[in-house]
Amino acid sequence: MALRVGVVGGGQLARMMIAPAVELGIEIEVLAEERGMAARLAAGSVGDYTDIATVLAFARDVDVVTFDHEHVPQQVLRTLVAEGVAVHPGPDALQFAQDKLLMRARLEELGMPQPDWASVSDAEQLQDFLDAHGGRAVVKTPRGGYDGKGVRVVDAATEAEDWFAALAEDARGGSLLVEEFVPFTRELAQQVARRASGEVRAYPVVETVQRDGVCAEVFAPAPRAGERLRDAAARIGIAIAEGLGVTGMLAVELFETTDDRILVNELAMRPHNSGHWTQDGAVTSQFEQHLRAVLDLPLGDPSPRQPWAVMVNILGGPAQGGLESRFASAMAAHPSVKLHTYGKAPRPGRKVGHVNATGDDLEDIVYDARAAAALFAD
Template identity: 80%
Template sequence: MTLRVGVVGGGQLARMMIAPAVELGVEIRVLAEDEGMSAALAATAVGDYRDAETVLAFAREVDVITFDHEHVPQDVLAALVDAGVAVHPGPAPLGVAQDKLVMRARMAELALPQPDWAAVADATHLQAFLDEHGGRAVVKTPRGGYDGKGVRVVTAATEADDWFAALAEDAGGGSLLVEELVDFRRELAQQVARRPSGEVRAYPVVETVQRGGVCAEVIAPGPRAEERVRLVAAEIGVAVAEGLGVTGMLAVELFETSDDRILINELAMRPHNSGHWTQDGAVTSQFEQHLRAVLDLPLGSTDAVAPWAVMINVLGGPATGTLDERFAAAMAAQPAAKIHTYGKAPRPGRKVGHVNVIGDDLDDVVYVARAAASFFD
C-alpha cells in the first residue's frame, strides 16, 4: 500500500519534497495557502491552515501530517492529535519553535548553551538588561519573525517602544525576548533527523553567511571546523532533537563565538535553508530524510558525496525579465552548477531559488556557485 504524506503549507520546502517522494514511492499531498504556490504540482487542496476543520478534512486523506512551516496554531494541532492523526513534528516541539521565549526556557531546562537572555515586559526591564550587558542587546518578537524580521539591535530601551505597544494592543500584554549581543566569529548550522522510533542521524555542521538577516550562502562542511566544533555541534543538535521529541528534520542555528563557545541561536523543525546543499552534496537529501523520518522509515546516510558543497541563494531575482530567461545562460556558462527554482515571481529580497555546486577544491566550488547565481541578479 502506498504511504501518503500530507504537507501543510505550499512553499518551496513542500515543493522540494515532491521529487524524493516520487522516488520513494510515497504519495505526497499539499494543503496550500493559495493557488499557484511553489508546491502547486502536488497541491491537492487550497485552504486556511489556521482552520481546524479545513486541516482535519485534508488529514483524513493521508497517513501522516507534516509541515512546510511552523505557523499552524496549537488548537489546530491539538484537534489533529485528538482525531488520531499522526503529526510530525508534534504540537509540543512545534510550540517551542513557534515562540522564542518558550524556546529559550526549554533550552535552559535542557542545560544547553545559549546567549544570556530575559523576557522583558516593558522599557524599564529592557533598560535594566541593557545596563547589565554593555548597553547593547538584541530584541526579538517572540512569535512570527524570520529571515531577519522581528529582530533589532538596540542601544536604548525606547527603540522597542513600538513593539511593546503592539504587544499591549494585540495580545493584551506579554513580553519581548532580549538577548546579549553575542561577539561571534561566524554562524553555523547543525541539522539532525529523528524518527518516532528514536533513530537519529546528524549531518555535517555547515557555515552560513547572512546578508541583511537572510541566509545568502552555505558552505558544507564548515571550513576550519575542528573536530571539537563538529562534535559539539552534533551533540547539541541531537540533544535538542531528543530533549524536545522532534520528529522529522531539525535545524539548529548556532553562533561560534570569539571565545570559542558554541551557542544556540534559533531552531527550525522542518527542512531548512541551511540544508539545501544536501540535495546534491549528501547521500540523502534533507527532503528525502524528512519524508523517511515522519513515516518512521529507516534513515539514510548523511555522508557528503564530495569534500565541499556550496549553496548560494537566489534572492529577489532579475529586476527585468524572468528567471526562465536566465536558465540557459547560467547552465551553459557553469555546467557543473545545479540550479533549483521555486516557481516564484521575482521580488526584492524574496527567495526564488538556489544554486548548488560540489567539488574537491573549495575556492573553485565557491567561484562556480557564485558565477552561476550571478546570472539571476
Template identity: 80%
Template sequence: MTLRVGVVGGGQLARMMIAPAVEIGVDLQVLAEQDGMAAQLAASAVGDYRDADTVLEFAKTVDVVTFDHEHVPQPVLRALVDAGVAVHPGPDALQYAQDKLLMRARLDELGMPQPDWAAVSDTAQLQEFLDGHGGRAVVKTPRGGYDGKGVRVVSAATEAEDWFAALAEDARGGRLLVEELVDFRRELSQQVARRPSGQVRAYPVVETIQRDGVCAEVIAPAPHLSAPLSDAAARVGVGIAEGLGVTGMLAVELFETTDDRILVNELAMRPHNSGHWTQDGAMTSQFEQHLRAVLDLPLGDPSPRQEWAVMVNILGGPASGSLDDRLGSVFAAHPAVKVHTYGKDPRSGRKVGHVNAVGDDLDDVAYDARAAASLFQD
C-alpha cells in the same frame, strides 16, 4: 499500499519534497495557500491552515501530517492529535519553534549553551538588561519572526517602544525576548533528523553566511571548524532533537563565538535553507530524510558525496523577465552547477531559488556557485 504524506503549507520547502517523494513512491498531498509554489506541481487542496476543520478534512486523505512552516496554531495541532492523526513534528515539540521564549526556557532546562537572555514586558526591564550587558542587545518578537524580521539590535529601550505598545494593545498581552549581543566569529547550522521510534542522524555542521538578515550562502562542511566544536555542535543538535521530542528534520542555528564556544541562536523543525546543499551534496537530501523520518522509515546516510558543497541563494531575481530566461546562459557557463527554482515571481530580496555546486576544491566550488547565482541577477 502507497504511503501518503500531507504537507501543510505550499511554499518552496513543500515543493522540494515532491521529487524525493516520487522517487521513493510516496504520495505527497499539499494543503496550500492559493498561490502556493508546491501547488504548481503536486496534488493539492486550497485552504486556511489556521482553520481546524479545514486541516482535519485534509488529514483524512493522508497517513501522516507534516509542515513546510511552523505557523499552524497550537489549537489546530492539538485538534489533529485529538482526532488520532499522526502529526510530525507534534505540537509538544513545535511549540518551541513557534515561541522563542518557550524555547529559551526549555533549552536552559536541557543545559544547552545559549546567550544570556530575559523576558521583558516594558522599557524599564529592557533598559535594566541593557545596562547589565554593555549597553547593546538583541530584541526579538517571540513569535512569527524569520529572515531578519522581528529582530532588532538596540542600544536604548526606547528603540522597542512600538513593539511594547503593540503588546499592550494585544488582548493576549505578552513579553519580548532580549538577548545579549553575542561576539561571534560566524554562524553555523547543525541539522539532525529523528524518527518517532528514536533513530537519529546528524548531518555535517555547515557555515551560513547572512546578508541583511537573510541566508545568502551555505558552505558544507563548515571550513576550518575544530573537531571539538564540530562534535559539540552534533551533541547539541541530537540533544535538542531528543530533549524536545522532535520528529522530522531539525535545524539548530548556532553562533561560533570568538572565544571558541558554540551558542544556540534559533531552531527550525522542518527542512531548512541551511540544508539545501544536501540535494546535490549529500547521500540523502534533507527532503528525502524528512519524509523518511515522519513516516518512521529507517533514516538515510547523511554523509557528503564530495569534499565540499556550496549553496548560494538567488535573492530577488532579474529585474525583468523570469529565471527561465537566464537558464541557457547559466547552464552554458556553469554546466556542473545544479539550479533549483521555486516558481516565484522575482521581487527585491525574495528567495526565488538557489544553486548548488560540489567538488574537491572549495575555491572552485564557491566560485562556480556564486558566479552561477549572479547570472540570475541584474
C-alpha cells in the same frame, strides 16, 4: 497503497519534497495558502491552515501530517492529535520553534549553551537588561519572526517602544525576548534527523552567511571546523532533537563566538535553507530524510558525497522576465552547477531559487556557485 504525506504550507520546502517522494513511491498532498504557490506541482488543496475544520478535512486523506512552516496554531495541532492524526513534528515539540521564549526556557532546562536572555514586558525591564549587558542587546518578538523579521539590535529601550505599544494593545498581553549581544566570528547550522521510534542521524555542521537577515550562502562542511567543534555541534543538535521530542528534520542555528564558544541561536523543525546543499552534496537529502523520519522509516546516510558543497541563494531574480530567461546562459557557463528554482515570480529580496556546487576544491566551487547565481540578477 502508497504512503501519503500531507504537507501544510505550499512554499518551496514542500515543493522540494516532491522529487524524493516520487522516487520513494510516496504520495504528497499539499494544503497551500493560495493558488499558484511553489508546491503547485503536487496534488492538494487551497485552504486556511488556521482553520481547524479545513486542516482536519485535509488530514483525513493522508497517513501523516507535516509542515512547510511552523505557523499552524497549537489549537489546530492539538485537535489533529486528539482526532488520531499522526502529526510530525507534534505540537509538544513544535511549540519550541513557534515561541522563542518557550524555546529559551526549555533549552535552559536541557543545559544547552545559549546567550544570556530574559523575558521583558516593558521598557524599564529592557533598560535594566541593557545596563547589565554592556548597553547593547538583541530584542526579538517571540512569535512569527523569520529571515531577520522580528529582530532588532538595540542600544536603548526606546528603540523597542513600538513593540511594547503593540503588546499593550493586544488583549493577550505578552513579553518580548531580549538576548545579550553576542560577538561572534561566524554563524553555523547543525541539522539532525529523528524518526518517531528514536533513530537519530546528524549531518555535518555547516557555515552560513546571512545578508540583511536572510541566508545567502552555505558552506558544507563548515571550513576550519576541527573535531572538537564538529562533535560539539552534533551533540547539541542530537540533545535538542531528543530533549524536545522532534520528529523529522531539525535545524539548530549556532553562533561561534569570539571567545571560542558555540551558542544556540534559533531552531527550525522542518527542512531548512542551511540544508539545501544536501540535494546534490549528501547521500540522503534533507527532503528525503524528512519524509523518511515523519513516516518512521529507516533514516538515510547523511554523509557528504564530495569533500565540499556550496549553496548560494538566488535572491530577487531578474528585474525583467522570469528565471527561465537566464537558464541557458547559466547552464552553459557553469555546467557542473545544479540549479533549483521555486516557481516564484522575481521580487526584490525574495528567495526564488538556489544553486549548488560540489567538488574537491572549495575555492573553485565557491566561484562557480556565486557566478551562476549572479547570472539571475541584474
